[in-house]
Amino acid sequence: MSSESIESLARLKAEFQKLPGIGPRTAERLVFHVLREPREAAAALAQALLDVKDKVIHCRVCYNLTETDPCRICSDPRRDQEEIWVVEQPRDVLAMESTGLIHGAYHVLMGHIAPAEGIGPEHLTLEALRDRVRRGPVREVVLALNPTLEGDGTALHVQSLLADLAVKITRLARGLAVGGQLEFATAGMLEAAIRGRTPA
Amino acid sequence: MTILHDEAIVLHRLDYSETSQVLVLFTPTHGKVRAIGKGIKRGTKSRIAVGIDLLERGTAVFSTRGERSETLATLTEWKPRSAFLGLRERLPRLYAAQYAAQLTAQLTADWDPHPALFEALGDCLLCLAEADEVLGVVVAYQQVLLREIGLQPRFDCCSGCGRSTELTHFSSLEGGLLCRHCEPAHVEKRELTPDALALLRESPCFTPSSPLEPPRAGSPGEAAPAPATPAPGPTLPSAAVRGAFDVLNYHIAHILGREPQLADLLVPPAQRRRLH
Numbered sequence: 332m333s334s335e336s337i338e339s340l341a342r343l344k345a346e347f348q349k350l351p352g353i354g355p356r357t358a359e360r361l362v363f364h365v366l367r368e369p370r371e372a373a374a375a376l377a378q379a380l381l382d383v384k385d386k387v388i389h390c391r392v393c394y395n396l397t398e399t400d401p402c403r404i405c406s407d408p409r410r411d412q413e414e415i416w417v418v419e420q421p422r423d424v425l426a427m428e429s430t431g432l433i434h435g436a437y438h439v440l441m442g443h444i445a446p447a448e449g450i451g452p453e454h455l456t457l458e459a460l461r462d463r464v465r466r467g468p469v470r471e472v473v474l475a476l477n478p479t480l481e482g483d484g485t486a487l488h489v490q491s492l493l494a495d496l497a498v499k500i501t502r503l504a505r506g507l508a509v510g511g512q513l514e515f516a517t518a519g520m521l522e523a524a525i526r527g528r529t530p531a
Numbered sequence: 532m533t534i535l536h537d538e539a540i541v542l543h544r545l546d547y548s549e550t551s552q553v554l555v556l557f558t559p560t561h562g563k564v565r566a567i568g569k570g571i572k573r574g575t576k577s578r579i580a581v582g583i584d585l586l587e588r589g590t591a592v593f594s595t596r597g598e599r600s601e602t603l604a605t606l607t608e609w610k611p612r613s614a615f616l617g618l619r620e621r622l623p624r625l626y627a628a629q630y631a632a633q634l635t636a637q638l639t640a641d642w643d644p645h646p647a648l649f650e651a652l653g654d655c656l657l658c659l660a661e662a663d664e665v666l667g668v669v670v671a672y673q674q675v676l677l678r679e680i681g682l683q684p685r686f687d688c689c690s691g692c693g694r695s696t697e698l699t700h701f702s703s704l705e706g707g708l709l710c711r712h713c714e715p716a717h718v719e720k721r722e723l724t725p726d727a728l729a730l731l732r733e734s735p736c737f738t739p740s741s742p743l744e745p746p747r748a749g750s751p752g753e754a755a756p757a758p759a760t761p762a763p764g765p766t767l768p769s770a771a772v773r774g775a776f777d778v779l780n781y782h783i784a785h786i787l788g789r790e791p792q793l794a795d796l797l798v799p800p801a802q803r804r805r806l807h
Binding site for chain 1: 543548584587610616618619620621622632792
């Protein structure tokens with residue numbers, strides 16, 4: 332029996348297939364998994380999906396995803412709110428938090444500047460970042476953007492945007508991967524490492 | 532299935548699924564090639580370096596159903612040679628390089644090789660990565676690009692009467708200059724200063740401090756003082772360079788049927804009349 336012959340199964344399969352990385356076979360497996368599970372499990376899945384859409388919002392301070400406004404990080408008194416880590420996407424906050432090394436706050440730009448694709452500074456939360464730094468007190472802005480051409484272009488734009496404000500602007504180091512070997516490093520990695528070398 | 536090896540510069544990059552990207556590569560012997568790099572964002576492929584970036588130059592191996600195939604080629608190997616990191620130090624450099632790449636992508640056809648243009652693009656990116664004044668380098672690249680695609684305007688005499696004096700305007704439709712006597716009969720035209728014209732008649736040349744750049748301040752022969760710190764920002768282009776850029780960009784806009792997207796970032800619209 333194919334799932335296409337039963338309308339509700341076909342509909343659920345079509346919905347699963349809209350998700351990234353889900354093809355027809357995986358979608359069908361998921362459909363039959365849902366079918367095997369008790370009704371409560373299906374209801375919990377449906378409720379979880381609705382909760383994500385209904386409850387998750389952008390923090391008005393840092394634009395990270397949150398259920399409370401301001402978010403947990405922005406309202407945490409143990410966090411150093413004078414140190415702002417600027418990232419491109421909410422997913423980057425998770426990556427940075429996983430290091431356990433960040434004690435400051437974040438600012439999510441919601442993308443990067445890509446003029447060739449029609450994405451300009453006005454499409455990002457850059458003005459909100461400037462306002463936040465201007466209102467202060469902010470001691471340091473750390474640009475933790477992707478080391479791509481667009482990420483570096485966005486970093487340059489942020490630097491020029493904050494140039495007239497009394498704030499220290501730093502960027503993440505780049506170059507060789509920890510645990511890597513020089514002979515296997517690409518020319519770009521080596522060039523970045525040579526340009527960004529630090530006192531031993 | 533044909534396996535092709537070539538050098539390449541990445542002109543455009545588009546995310547395709549979670550881990551794959553579609554790349555537009557400009558190569559010297561196969562021209563512009565569209566290829567899919569499966570799983571390249573994940574960086575688990577041993578023959579492809581992690582993350583292929585825009586404007587990166589490298590050596591590519593791709594498989595295709597045959598040269599000139601209309602389907603996407605598959606990138607199977609990528610060995611980066613240069614990422615032109617100097618471009619990322621100043622916004623004007625970055626915008627100028629993206630402008631050059633975008634024009635190359637828009638004005639060349641797939642599988643149509645232009646080895647000289649490939650070299651010129653490589654030289655252009657190399658110069659821009661160190662340039663103080665980027666517009667002169669862009670003008671040189673615009674000239675080479677138009678020559679290579681066979682749409683270079685004539686800058687020696689009037690397109691209407693052949694006169695070589697009193698050349699005051701440029702017409703894209705006429706493919707060249709108009710003299711003071713012929714220009715009133717044409718609606719589509721652009722004013723051109725003698726300085727800009729002199730510059731457009733020079734052979735394009737790529738150097739970080741382009742010969743198109745105006746002489747720096749100071750007495751002739753006087754050695755420039757060594758800066759104590761790196762230059763704080765880019766040098767402003769001269770009016771002649773801006774004029775030459777304006778005319779070539781105007782001509783390119785006519786060919787494309789629209790204004791190149793990044794032109795406004797190189798010379799603000801207030802300093803440049805837009806295409807009507």
